[in-house]
Amino acid sequence: EAGVTQSPTHLIKTRGQQATLRCSPISGHTSVYWYQQALGLGLQFLLWYDEGEERNRGNFPPRFSGRQFPNYSSELNVNALELEDSALYLCASSLDSRVYGYTFGSGTRLTVV
Amino acid sequence: DAKTTQPNSMESNEEEPVHLPCNHSTISGTDYIHWYRQLPSQGPEYVIHGLTSNVNNRMASLAIAEDRKSSTLILHRATLRDAAVYYCILRPHRDDKIIFGKGTRLHILP
Numbered sequence: 001e002a003g004v005t006q007s008p009t010h011l012i013k014t015r016g017q018q019a020t021l022r023c024s025p026i027s028g029h030t031s032v033y034w035y036q037q038a039l040g041l042g043l044q045f046l047l048w049y050d051e052g053e054e055r056n057r058g059n060f061p062p063r064f065s066g067r068q069f070p071n072y073s074s075e076l077n078v079n080a081l082e083l084e085d086s087a088l089y090l091c092a093s094s095l096d097s098r099v100y101g102y103t104f105g106s107g108t109r110l111t112v113v
Numbered sequence: 114d115a116k117t118t119q120p121n122s123m124e125s126n127e128e129e130p131v132h133l134p135c136n137h138s139t140i141s142g143t144d145y146i147h148w149y150r151q152l153p154s155q156g157p158e159y160v161i162h163g164l165t166s167n168v169n170n171r172m173a174s175l176a177i178a179e180d181r182k183s184s185t186l187i188l189h190r191a192t193l194r195d196a197a198v199y200y201c202i203l204r205p206h207r208d209d210k211i212i213f214g215k216g217t218r219l220h221i222l223p
Contacts, residue, residue, distance in 0.1 A: 004156075033211075035213070041215070042200070042213045042214055042215045042216060043157070043200075043213035044213075045210055045211060045212060045213075048210065056210045058210065090156045090157070092156070092157075097204060097211075098145050098204055098206065101147055101149075101159040101162055102147075102149075102157075102159060102211075103159065104149075104156030104157045104158070105156050106154075106155055106156050107155075107156050
């Protein structure tokens, strides 16, 4: 069974540009979660999508947005990039996180220069 | 803020058991306790979770205090591959906005 896949693996952008990160969940999983992990820090909750709808969002500015497609894959968009947006962006999927937990991808390393 | 408290780091010798503690004094009756670990340059990996009773799986055991205000992840025989950051989190019954703390960095000594 394929795990959670994220693309690209690495992304380098200039301050002020936009970045688009993609996530494909495990087949059958309807929920997708996005986390930001700055270097040396813990995971910060960004967004939760389920059945195509945004269900919850963390304390991030509106320039962090995303969507979930009918096939349950998801996209995270970061507009007007700032240097402090440089981080590892992790995507996770779950069928029912209370019962089965989350399965994480390996992440996209975003560097803003 | 994270609802769990863990030591910043711990050390253990290879092939010995490891007990990783976690305090969650504000846990509610319907919160699940989840443990994940993160190896360098990888996403977190699910380890184990439980609600009230102790749990065992092929990776580890989870011991939950009777009052549920603390739990302990037990690695029965640590190997060098177990060196990672271990996160203890609470999964609320109705909310998937999970807050990860800084976790415990486990060092395994050969």
